Amino acid sequence: MRQLDNYLRTPQPGYAVLIAGDWGVGKSYKWARYASGLADRSPITISAAGLVSLEDLERALLQASIALEIPGMVAEVGSVLGKALLRVAKIEPKDITWRAELTREKTVVCIDDIERFAGPFSAIFGFVVNLIDSSGVHCVLIADEVRAAEKLDDFGKYKERIVGATIHVDPDLATFCRLMVNGFAEEKSRQILGGGIAHVIELIEGARVTNLRTVRTLLGELKRLIEVLPSEALEQLFKSPLPSAVFFWTVVLARDANGRELVRKVFSIDHVGTMLALHDVMKERGEAGEDETSSLANTLEQLGMTGAVRSWPASQEFIDHMRGSLDVNYHVLATQFGMLPEVRPYDPLTVIGNYATVSDAEVQEAIRHAQTELMAGGHDGGAVKLSRIFSIYRSLYFLSFKGVFVETPDQWTQALLRRLDEFVSAPWTIDCDGYEVWPGEYNAEERQVIVRCDEIVEAAREHVKAVAGVTALSWILSGEGVPPNTDVTAVFSSAPSPEVLLEELQANGIAAVVRLNQAFRKRLSLINSPDFVGEDRHYAQQLIRCIEREVPFQRPMSLLNAELRQVITPLQRFVQYVERYRVRSP
Numbered sequence: 001m002r003q004l005d006n007y008l009r010t011p012q013p014g015y016a017v018l019i020a021g022d023w024g025v026g027k028s029y030k031w032a033r034y035a036s037g038l039a040d041r042s043p044i045t046i047s048a049a050g051l052v053s054l055e056d057l058e059r060a061l062l063q064a065s066i067a068l069e070i071p072g073m074v075a076e077v078g079s080v081l082g083k084a085l086l087r088v089a090k091i092e093p094k095d096i097t098w099r100a101e102l103t104r105e106k107t108v109v110c111i112d113d114i115e116r117f118a119g120p121f122s123a124i125f126g127f128v129v130n131l132i133d134s135s136g137v138h139c140v141l142i143a144d145e146v147r148a149a150e151k152l153d154d155f156g157k158y159k160e161r162i163v164g165a166t167i168h169v170d171p172d173l174a175t176f177c178r179l180m181v182n183g184f185a186e187e188k189s190r191q192i193l194g195g196g197i198a199h200v201i202e203l204i205e206g207a208r209v210t211n212l213r214t215v216r217t218l219l220g221e222l223k224r225l226i227e228v229l230p231s232e233a234l235e236q237l238f239k240s241p242l243p244s245a246v247f248f249w250t251v252v253l254a255r256d257a258n259g260r261e262l263v264r265k266v267f268s269i270d271h272v273g274t275m276l277a278l279h280d281v282m283k284e285r286g287e288a289g290e291d292e293t294s295s296l297a298n299t300l301e302q303l304g305m306t307g308a309v310r311s312w313p314a315s316q317e318f319i320d321h322m323r324g325s326l327d328v329n330y331h332v333l334a335t336q337f338g339m340l341p342e343v344r345p346y347d348p349l350t351v352i353g354n355y356a357t358v359s360d361a362e363v364q365e366a367i368r369h370a371q372t373e374l375m376a377g378g379h380d381g382g383a384v385k386l387s388r389i390f391s392i393y394r395s396l397y398f399l400s401f402k403g404v405f406v407e408t409p410d411q412w413t414q415a416l417l418r419r420l421d422e423f424v425s426a427p428w429t430i431d432c433d434g435y436e437v438w439p440g441e442y443n444a445e446e447r448q449v450i451v452r453c454d455e456i457v458e459a460a461r462e463h464v465k466a467v468a469g470v471t472a473l474s475w476i477l478s479g480e481g482v483p484p485n486t487d488v489t490a491v492f493s494s495a496p497s498p499e500v501l502l503e504e505l506q507a508n509g510i511a512a513v514v515r516l517n518q519a520f521r522k523r524l525s526l527i528n529s530p531d532f533v534g535e536d537r538h539y540a541q542q543l544i545r546c547i548e549r550e551v552p553f554q555r556p557m558s559l560l561n562a563e564l565r566q567v568i569t570p571l572q573r574f575v576q577y578v579e580r581y582r583v584r585s586p
Helices: 002-009 027-036 054-065 080-088 121-135 145-151 155-162 173-182 187-206 212-228 231-239 242-255 257-266 272-284 292-302 316-322 330-336 348-353 360-376 386-402 409-425 444-478 498-508 510-523 529-533 536-550 559-566 568-584
Strands: 016-020 042-047 066-070 073-076 096-098 107-112 138-143 163-168
Touching: 002 016, 002 138, 002 163, 016 027, 027 042, 027 107, 027 138, 042 054, 054 121, 107 121, 121 138, 121 155, 138 145, 145 155, 155 163, 173 187, 173 212, 187 212, 187 231, 187 242, 212 231, 212 242, 212 316, 231 242, 242 257, 242 316, 257 292, 272 292, 272 348, 272 386, 316 330, 348 360, 348 386, 360 386, 360 409, 386 409, 386 444, 409 444, 444 498, 444 510, 498 510, 498 536, 498 559, 510 559, 510 568, 529 568, 536 568, 559 568
Parallel strands: 016 138, 016 163, 042 107, 107 138
Antiparallel strands: 066 073, 066 096
């Protein structure tokens, strides 16, 4: 800051110095470091943020310049306590001491956050002129000139009258990162981050990020990971795709808080790189519109991370960590990002995703493996996952467009649809957890597959509901097994006729009727239970009529019949509860 040195070495020349630069490049940080080294000057820094008048500026200067001497304590007036005391306490002159006298050649007053001043810039102009002419002190202004000119109509008009020199600040990434890392308390964090700082700077410069606040957040996130990752994985940290994933998440959210769903999807969907490559093919053919895929592609291109995305795995553990969850398996996270020495099973989609770096023979071998997996069963011999099926389809569909796959896109689509038909009729053979389609524009062939996948999801959902209903009704009748959550489980979805159910209740005795009674009473205490079990309403009405017809009320009654008559009340209340809820709900 040589210009500041020259400015302060001379008597007040009748102007102020402006420290300018983009928001977040470190203007205030650089001034604070410079001011801390002034041995023969008394710097006073105030913020113009939120102030609206000359009186506000004068009050801020007063608060930054005096200390209250109170028996037993010293309270800075700039603190919350000090400001409160100024408002409500009677302060004697003898209790006020100047931190710095506003005298020539001694005091430097810095006014930060000029662009966030809420009043006219003429107020700041008058304040600065008073400081320069009346007090003869040196004055430094800090501002993002672009934002100041946009917000303050008279900024340009008055700036030239009081600013004699402008110092433009560019971010000093290397120095800032080094100081940040050296400031971390844990030696392990300092050592590992220090060894990878060149990689971090490469990411930052590649994305043309200049906001040091974002850089500070990034370093903080990497430090947080170092503290929780397995120690044996840490030496691989900067050789893995994890830092670039953290960088992408951090920068996207720093620029737009609404980007949370975007970054989540990137790490929740398999083989996003292949999806983007297919998008590029569609774009070249003029078949890709402006959608979320296009937005992601543009964001990655702007950040210089089009290649990095291919190495990011789908990882719920990573999502949970970045969201601050306490329940994260960091051994799994490290394995997913290739930081641990465990050998991963062969994945043909990984080979296809890296098609640009593998041989033709390896790609064709991966195609055969993917087709075999699709027809034979699950990726690891377990349940067939719908998300995996869709990833296989998209990967081979992409290769088909490039002419690398023997089948045409239409032939491959029809083959996949025939396979999906099997799951529509047997939904219990497929696992739909984790299945998610990236929002975007798809051509007619892809839409056919997505529609069929949606049919599978619905069929699987109905199957799960039916199984849960059978299990819940079985427990009500027998009392065996773990009690189900009948608050949100429809118990009549697969029930026999009301007449048969009544016979089964009678056969299982009073305890079964009591369990049915309790199940429906519990539903009445859950505000939104009709969302989950409202479909039981019609059957409950039929069961009420059946009990009234088959179990007449006449004295003396058996205990079983008394319990059956009594269950009519919670059933009736449940029916009414569902009907009222549906009237209220839009």
